[in-house]
Amino acid sequence: MNDPLILGVESSCDETGVAFVRGNTLLGDVVASSVDQHARFGGVVPEVASRAHLEALLPTIKRACAEAGHSLRDVDAIAVTSGPGLAGALMVGVASAKALAWALDKPLYGVNHLAAHVCADVLDHGPLPEPTAALLVSGGHTNLLLVRDIASDVVELGGTIDDAAGEAFDKVARVLELPYPGGPHIERAAEDGDPNAIRFPRGLTSRKDLERHRFDYSFSGLKTAVVRWVQERQAAGEPVPVADVAASFNEAVADVLTRKAIDACQEYGVGDLQIGGGVTANRRLRAMAQERCDAAGISLRVPRVRLCTDNGAMVAALGSQMVQRGLEPSSLDLPADSSMPVSQTKAS
Amino acid sequence: MLLLALDTATSAVTVALHDGDHVVAEESLVDSRRHAETLTPMISSVVAAAGKSPVDLTAIAVGVGPGPFTGLRVGLATAGTLGLALDIPVHGVCSLDALAYAVARADTPPADFVVAADARRKEVYWARYRTTGESVERTSGMPQVSRPEELPEEIRSLPAAGRGPTLYPEFFAAALSPLDVPAGALASYAVRELAAGRDLLPLQPLYLRQPDAKPATAQKSVLPR
Ligand SMILES: [Zn+2]
Numbered sequence: 119m120n121d122p123l124i125l126g127v128e129s130s131c132d133e134t135g136v137a138f139v140r141g142n143t144l145l146g147d148v149v150a151s152s153v154d155q156h157a158r159f160g161g162v163v164p165e166v167a168s169r170a171h172l173e174a175l176l177p178t179i180k181r182a183c184a185e186a187g188h189s190l191r192d193v194d195a196i197a198v199t200s201g202p203g204l205a206g207a208l209m210v211g212v213a214s215a216k217a218l219a220w221a222l223d224k225p226l227y228g229v230n231h232l233a234a235h236v237c238a239d240v241l242d243h244g245p246l247p248e249p250t251a252a253l254l255v256s257g258g259h260t261n262l263l264l265v266r267d268i269a270s271d272v273v274e275l276g277g278t279i280d281d282a283a284g285e286a287f288d289k290v291a292r293v294l295e296l297p298y299p300g301g302p303h304i305e306r307a308a309e310d311g312d313p314n315a316i317r318f319p320r321g322l323t324s325r326k327d328l329e330r331h332r333f334d335y336s337f338s339g340l341k342t343a344v345v346r347w348v349q350e351r352q353a354a355g356e357p358v359p360v361a362d363v364a365a366s367f368n369e370a371v372a373d374v375l376t377r378k379a380i381d382a383c384q385e386y387g388v389g390d391l392q393i394g395g396g397v398t399a400n401r402r403l404r405a406m407a408q409e410r411c412d413a414a415g416i417s418l419r420v421p422r423v424r425l426c427t428d429n430g431a432m433v434a435a436l437g438s439q440m441v442q443r444g445l446e447p448s449s450l451d452l453p454a455d456s457s458m459p460v461s462q463t464k465a466s
Numbered sequence: 467m468l469l470l471a472l473d474t475a476t477s478a479v480t481v482a483l484h485d486g487d488h489v490v491a492e493e494s495l496v497d498s499r500r501h502a503e504t505l506t507p508m509i510s511s512v513v514a515a516a517g518k519s520p521v522d523l524t525a526i527a528v529g530v531g532p533g534p535f536t537g538l539r540v541g542l543a544t545a546g547t548l549g550l551a552l553d554i555p556v557h558g559v560c561s562l563d564a565l566a567y568a569v570a571r572a573d574t575p576p577a578d579f580v581v582a583a584d585a586r587r588k589e590v591y592w593a594r595y596r597t598t599g600e601s602v603e604r605t606s607g608m609p610q611v612s613r614p615e616e617l618p619e620e621i622r623s624l625p626a627a628g629r630g631p632t633l634y635p636e637f638f639a640a641a642l643s644p645l646d647v648p649a650g651a652l653a654s655y656a657v658r659e660l661a662a663g664r665d666l667l668p669l670q671p672l673y674l675r676q677p678d679a680k681p682a683t684a685q686k687s688v689l690p691r
Binding site (some may be wrong): 158159160163165166168169171172175176179180190205206209210211212213214216217218219220221222223342345346349350353450451452453454 | 500501502503504505506507509510520535536539540541542543544545546547548550551552671673677678679680681687688689
């Protein structure tokens with residue numbers, strides 16, 4: 119017998135994603151992004167994102183069906199991101215998924231977006247070892263998680279106390295007069311720079327901070343340090359060495375992200391680290407994570423970049439895990455929960 | 467025929483079922499913050515109350531606003547997805563027209579009146595209507611969004627349905643019911659227009675406002691002055 123066919127719907131930020139997954143196999147995955155519409159605002163504008171979701175919704179579902187070679191009637195269960203994320207954006211996907219579940223008379227699973235990011239990895243590398251430590255880094259999140267069961271037992275070890283890592287890239291890009299989104303542009307600028315040219319601060323790594331925030335992150339101080347460094351050069355009438363600033367900033371981010379992730383693996387005796395989220399596209403982060411994992415005897419799992427950014431595939435993948443484990447579906451009155459805690463993998 | 471009507475452009479989540487002759491089931495709940503939670507369960511309950519199932523539906527009519535955006539999108543996303551999943555047509559109806567139609571179907575409707583719905587930010591979405599036989603005609607063109615104190619005098623002097631006169635009584639002559647769209651009226655209006663061979667609206671929200679966002683500005687100085 120075939121594994122059940124799961125349709126996943128994602129709309130928590132600026133990507134509308136719809137995908138089909140059977141077991142751990144991705145069958146069709148379509149993402150419509152509104153990122154270009156946010157560029158001139160220097161960040162995601164919730165109302166712009168919500169409008170784009172509604173516009174993209176039906177075409178994205180149709181394209182996912184065509185790509186997977188399935189009709190909606192073939193679906194055995196629906197999974198949707200019920201949180202966390204932008205409330206108005208989440209509601210578009212949640213409303214649509216509920217309509218699908220009712221019209222097709224199939225169970226609905228409201229899933230946690232952060233757990234879904236971690237779960238994307240099963241589509242590339244098969245079942246997750248349990249426990250696994252997971253580091254999520256994107257424009258919206260920076261979280262360090264302990265995953266004991268991806269469908270039902272995820273614990274947050276730490277997270278950012280201010281900006282997400284991706285936001286720091288966007289803000290630093292602005293100071294360096296590089297375009298939005300900042301990540302890829304900073305990385306390109308950093309290629310010609312010296313990562314050790316400037317010693318920017320590593321947030322929450324002093325001994326005192328480690329007592330209270332051992333696995334938490336902070337990027338706002340780093341961002342301010344970069345801004346100050348650049349403005350001081352400008353005020354003195356000196357040229358700004360963009361490549362060195364970009365490389366040194368990139369180094370600081372990768373260093374603090376991986377350092378705390380490895381520390382968490384060692385503290386909890388976990389032999390596997392999984393990294394997800396859009397910032398995973400950053401090559402310095404991946405390379406440093408690989409070096410440090412190798413040195414610490416930890417095996418590193420990173421899915422292909424396409425699965426690291428927001429998409430319907432990760433949502434369908436987590437729904438599939440829930441169906442495989444026989445978990446109760448969510449109810450049709452599940453809310454869009456913008457602050458859904460990661461400990462809640464599934465909406466009731 | 468079996469037409470499912472729904473609207474989320476006003477404070478009510480409202481759903482009705484129309485068999486071509488009558489409204490056979492209808493439910494509404496006034497809770498402007500929970501549209502996403504309550505709409506599909508309400509559809510399920512209305513269809514079940516009529517002894518029907520999803521596959522019995524032959525068409526959908528949905529209020530396309532104007533109305534507060536987040537709730538409005540819940541209705542459109544739901545209606546559009548149902549149409550796709552059940553492979554049936556989805557028709558848009560201006561939510562103010564549906565509200566006006568409910569006014570016109572009352573026992574002694576006024577000849578001329580206004581629908582003024584809550585647009586938040588101290589504004590109303592409004593349009594002027596004339597009662598024609600058993601239906602209504604919009605006589606002010608496309609719906610508009612204005613501060614109530616900036617409405618033309620000839621609009622303010624007319625009786626007004628919707629939440630506008632309840633929220634801003636000092637700017638309206640008299641309040642009419644209903645306050646929110648009733649899906650039964652929306653269903654009857656849609657059935658009547660379709661039977662008369664008139665096209666309804668595409669499945670596109672009537673926002674009437676641009677998103678409120680400012681382009682990024684230069685980084686402020688962090689250096690001491
Ligand atoms: Zn995400």
